Amino acid sequence: MAHKRTSMPLEFATGESLTADLVAIGMRFATKPSPKEPNIEDSLVAASIEGIVQDDYRVLSLLVDWFEVHFERVNADRLIKLVQSLKEKRVRAFWAALAQSKKQDWRFKRHQKLYAGPRLDLIETGTEFQIRKNGEDERFAQTVLRVPNKLLRHRLEDILSPSELANRNRSYHYRVLIGPSYRADMWAAIERNPVLTPTEIARFTYGSFPTAWEVKRDWVILHNKAQLSIVS
Numbered sequence: 001m002a003h004k005r006t007s008m009p010l011e012f013a014t015g016e017s018l019t020a021d022l023v024a025i026g027m028r029f030a031t032k033p034s035p036k037e038p039n040i041e042d043s044l045v046a047a048s049i050e051g052i053v054q055d056d057y058r059v060l061s062l063l064v065d066w067f068e069v070h071f072e073r074v075n076a077d078r079l080i081k082l083v084q085s086l087k088e089k090r091v092r093a094f095w096a097a098l099a100q101s102k103k104q105d106w107r108f109k110r111h112q113k114l115y116a117g118p119r120l121d122l123i124e125t126g127t128e129f130q131i132r133k134n135g136e137d138e139r140f141a142q143t144v145l146r147v148p149n150k151l152l153r154h155r156l157e158d159i160l161s162p163s164e165l166a167n168r169n170r171s172y173h174y175r176v177l178i179g180p181s182y183r184a185d186m187w188a189a190i191e192r193n194p195v196l197t198p199t200e201i202a203r204f205t206y207g208s209f210p211t212a213w214e215v216k217r218d219w220v221i222l223h224n225k226a227q228l229s230i231v232s
Contacts, residue, residue: 018047021033024037
């Protein structure tokens with residue numbers, strides 16, 4: 001059967017499952033990381049839904065800091081496909097605002113257009129009072145989203161550094177090595193489980209079958225060569 005490429009997870013993680021996934025991608029929570037390494041973009045978007053729709057500002061605070069530290073390793077193409085599928089305006093505005101704060105990275109230019117209306121308030125009630133009292137969060141100044149200062153705490157120590165995360169997360173490791181792409185996630189997937197077929201690799205990483213086939217071929221070439229070197 002031919003591989004039909006998909007771009008969306010069956011469902012976004014929530015609750016304790018989401019918390020474990022966020023630990024696995026480098027956020028510090030008092031729980032163990034998910035034993036099954038989650039897709040990075042799935043986890044980021046799930047966190048934005050949890051933070052904004054469910055008013056979980058602790059998760060949202062960590063998400064903003066995570067993006068500040070690791071935005072260069074985000075697969076921007078995958079991220080925009082996920083966010084474009086969402087109907088919640090504040091979630092779309094949130095990602096547009098983060099993209100606007102990273103104008104120096106051309107990969108996020110399209111993300112700035114995820115929301116094009118008037119500025120939205122992150123919290124649906126009390127924004128004006130909070131801004132008069134504490135001012136506006138400078139990280140979102142001049143973006144499409146108004147966020148009161150002190151609503152989202154800023155603690156970079158709760159985020160693993162790139163070096164720490166690369167040592168703990170195989171997908172992130174390969175994104176550092178060859179760039180934030182489907183190909184990087186495919187290398188990570190086959191390193192975790194060498195018996196995966198190209199179809200399985202493509203399905204697990206949301207990538208295309210031709211790319212998965214190439215990665216599988218190249219992985220076999222390298223590992224056969226390594227085995228021959230050991231024998232000789």
